[in-house]
Amino acid sequence: MVVAELVRDVLLGWRTDNGIDTACAECAGNLRELGSQSADAGVDEQALARREPGNCGEGEMGSDTLRWYERVGILPTVRRGSSGRRQYGPQERDLVLLLTSLRDTGMSTSKMKTFVQLLMEGAASHGRRIDLLERARELLKERRRKIDxxxxxxxxxxxxxxxxxxxxxxxDGAPVADDIRALQAARS
Structure with a gap:
């Protein structure tokens, strides 16, 4: 899914049809695999049911993080099924992917929470969202400059x-003895 589609789908609101039971939100890595599907497409629930909770790769959001994001209000409360497990639909999945990207920019959790609150305001907050994202982009550029x-x-x-x-x-530019010269190029 391209970024424009992801943002469009997130802005449409929290849709809970076609919800998927992710066994207490295993991780964004499991959700990330679904990112190439259309938000209107069905979700392969069988594939998710085979996943083990907490199997997160580097840079992915684990179930503890998802729960914490919910608790502090960054991630809106996710619908639960009759078993009590969280059910993530396409909108929630896309928001998790967006939050993962925002986190990867170095955006603070308080700014992420502000961004989600702005999402909830609808179209009236587009300008403020752009402002927040442009500031994040500048911080990311500065981080890239320092890394370079x-x-x-x-x-x-x-x-x-x-x-x-x-x-x-x-x-110091002085010649080294032959016995040192043999060691000079040695690597661990």
Missing amino acids: QAQAALEAKIQHYQELIAAGLDC
């Missing part, structure tokens, strides 16, 4: 050491 600087520093240092090894020099 750190990578450049690492690359420069690696090249410096490779040049020292090739020339048989120590860090």
Whole structure:
């Protein structure tokens, strides 16, 4: 599902038809696999039923996180089935995916909560949502700039050491003894 569709579907409201029982919200990784389906398409409930709770990969949202997001009001309360398990429909799934992306930008949970509250206000909050997302984009750009600087520093240092090894020099530019030279290029 493309981002525009995801945002469109989230903005339409909280739809609970075609709800899926995710055994207490295993994780966004399970929901993420459904992201390529249309919001109007049926959900493969059998595939979800075979998943084990809490099997989350790196960068995915676990069941404890989903429950905490619900408790603090970031994620609206999710409908429960007769068994008491949470049932995530396409809208909830898409919101979880959006929240995962917002978290990945470094957005604070309080800003995420504000964003969800703005979603609940409907079309009247579009401008304020754009403002919040643009601020998040700027913070993300700054993080990327710092990461790029750190990578450049690492690359420069690696090249410096490779040049020292090739020339048989120590860090002060003095030649190294033959026995040290043999160790100079050794790696763990």
